[in-house]
Amino acid sequence: VLEMVDCKIFDxxxxxxxxxxxxxxxxxxxxxxxxxxxxxxxxxxxxHCASCEMVLVDVSxxxxxxxxxxxxxxxxxxxxxxSGCSILNCKATTTYGGxxxxxxxxxxxxxxxxxxxEAILSGGxxx
Numbered sequence: 381v382l383e384m385v386d387c388k389i390f391d392x393x394x395x396x397x398x399x400x401x402x403x404x405x406x407x408x409x410x411x412x413x414x415x416x417x418x419x420x421x422x423x424x425x426x427x428h429c430a431s432c433e434m435v436l437v438d439v440s441x442x443x444x445x446x447x448x449x450x451x452x453x454x455x456x457x458x459x460x461x462x463s464g465c466s467i468l469n470c471k472a473t474t475t476y477g478g479x480x481x482x483x484x485x486x487x488x489x490x491x492x493x494x495x496x497x498e499a500i501l502s503g504g505x506x507x
Contacts, residue, residue: 387414389443394421398428424453449480463490476506
């Protein structure tokens with residue numbers, strides 16, 4: 381289990397996945413009250429979660445970029461839950477500017493704002 385509370389992650393770059401945060405092969409990742417800004421990667425410019433349950437509460441992802449999932453790229457066959465999150469001005473050069481939830485995992489968004497995100501296919505949310 382990975383838990384992050386009130387963290388700030390700025391100006392990070394990754395040639396592969398998860399410009400700000402990359403999580404793989406854990407049971408659960410929980411992120412509370414964090415800011416992720418101006419990060420970039422191939423998948424999940426702000427956050428990429430490979431295969432864990434992912435819970436984000438009151439998280440801001442702003443001005444992040446990626447090829448797929450400019451703001452957040454979600455888990456493969458695992459649940460993704462966002463509550464009170466803001467995904468703002470994120471961009472993907474191909475698909476899913478704001479949030480990308482891949483390969484069939486359940487996704488829940490509650491009281492979230494997704495604004496100003498851009499992509500060729502699905503500027504906001506894609507599943």
